[in-house]
Amino acid sequence: MFKSILAPFDGSQGAQTALRKALELRAICGECSLTLLTVYRHHSMLEASISMVGADQTGNLDEIMRGHAKEVAENGKAIAAKAGYTDVRAFVKSGPTARVIVSFAQEHQNDLIVIGSRGLGSFEGYLLGSVSHKVTGLAACPVMVV
């Protein structure tokens, strides 16, 4: 019934549980693709100016965050591969998490978003809990909160 599932993935236990549910759903949907999306926050100049990091180091920090997000996305792909799905694609994007997820889903015409009810805490800069609330409010397609 669904043709194109999007699973936002931040590496948290909640996201892992959601990913497993997305894999199960994909399996019973027949001809259906599954895409992972890891979103990281862009460390803007404004943020840099009020943090301990000098503006000259901002680019560096963004690189580190991007690198970490890529690792998280790869871990998601590894979970999928372990479950027998080697054709799962993973993307990394930066920006405000919920909005990036919803825009991505619209662009890629995903017809279902499967998201964890709670993700990482402030350590990672955002709470997937409030993200899942925002996504259910903003998305044009159905959202499964796991």
Added chain:
Amino acid sequence: MFKSILAPFDGSQGAQTALRKALELRAICGECSLTLLTVYRHHSMLEASISMVGADQTGNLDEIMRGHAKEVAENGKAIAAKAGYTDVRAFVKSGPTARVIVSFAQEHQNDLIVIGSRGLGSFEGYLLGSVSHKVTGLAACPVMVV
């Protein structure tokens, strides 16, 4: 993958869309039951005391609301029957909508709740929009917001 789906149904367009999605999901899940739940607000003595309705008429009003809720539930069953599903059960309960839905799902061991992102407005005494947010926050099982 899901064995027992619960679809809260308030008769709104959103609830009808969610119900159709629940029927589709049920079809691909194989051995899976679908239950409808219509929740109406109990017109408590407190509410009666501040409304235009005398306390002596409260019982009467509850009967009317319960009767309307039963009709709504029957309409939901009719939509399911029209789609070929004649074994859908429908329940009517009173109380705070989100909490009643979550308690019902726990009691009946539903493993998925499929709910409309937006339901009826204040005319019916509650907004399914905020209800769906509360349900995703409170439920122990996955919630699909359609």
